[in-house]
Amino acid sequence: MADSTSTRLLLRLMATGEQNNLWGGYTNTSLQTIGRAAKGYQSIALTGDKTITHTNYSASNEGMVAFIKFTGTLSSAANVVFPSTETVLDIWNAAGQSVTVKTSSGSGVAIPNGTRIRLACDGSDFVNTSSSNIPSATTIAGQVTVSGQVKGLSSGTDSTDALTKAQIEAAIAAASVSGSNLVLNSATDTTPSYLNTKLLVGTGLSKTTNNGGGDETLTLASTVTLDGKAKVSSNDSTPGFLNGKLVGGTNITLVESSDGGDERLTVNASVDADIEQAAIAVAMSI
Secondary structure, three states: OOOEEOOOOOOEEOOOOOOOOOHHHHHHHHHHHHHHHHHOEEEEEOOOOEEOOOOOOOOOOOOOOOEEEEEOOOOOOEEEEEOOOEEEEEEEEOOOOOEEEEEOOOOOEEEOOOOEEEEEEEOOOEEEOOOOOOOOOOOOOOOOOOOOOOOOOOOOOOOOOOOOHHHHHHHHHHHOOOOOOOEOOOOOOOOOEOHHHHOOOOOOEEEEEEOOOOOOEEEEEEOOOOOOOEOOOOOOOOOEOHHHHOOOOOOEEEEEEOOOOOOEEEEEEOOOHHHHHHHHHHHHHO
């Protein structure tokens, strides 16, 4: 009777009375294969899609180990196709892109770059068998990415606890004051109110609500009228125009020009005739 092959690890199953004087070496090869499958580690460099093949009675079949690390610098996602045999694998993808582990006829499991995962093959395709239950009081250092919903959260109590949907909704409801869209002047303001109430106007300003009951707006306007009048000083009781507030004294005359247009006020000085003659006489005697 001829030797046969095991279905999972492709070990030599020696027939009774066969392989005289050779069975020791064959047995050692089988033991080495079993050891690699149970405890072995292998790093596999990827440059693109890869198909892994196995041969019978070999203690060095690629990927026939317990733990595989994919390495490399992939520029795009890749597929790694394994033989369609029953197996369990721990895989660490450090190849730079997503890697899908599958059989030739299966859809497999896509493993994101940087992810460690446990896969199992039932002889037709691989599935993710990583534990979905995290033991209580487990500390996770680093970022946690969740694809899907997080179910069964207990209500948070500490300041760093996650909140349930019910807690978030309650917080939103508590933050909503009676009559929506009220405002606060600052974070420490104790009394929310409508904008028209919270916004006060000072001297020289007015406010007007427009389109009452609809899409309302609030208009701020100046009530100060700039009439061109001036005061001589801060306690002047009667503002007036320049031609009235500026008064000519002795020998000074004020002349307004361009009346009703771009007006100008000319200041003229006149000298008494006697003074003028005296000044001329003095000048001539020098």
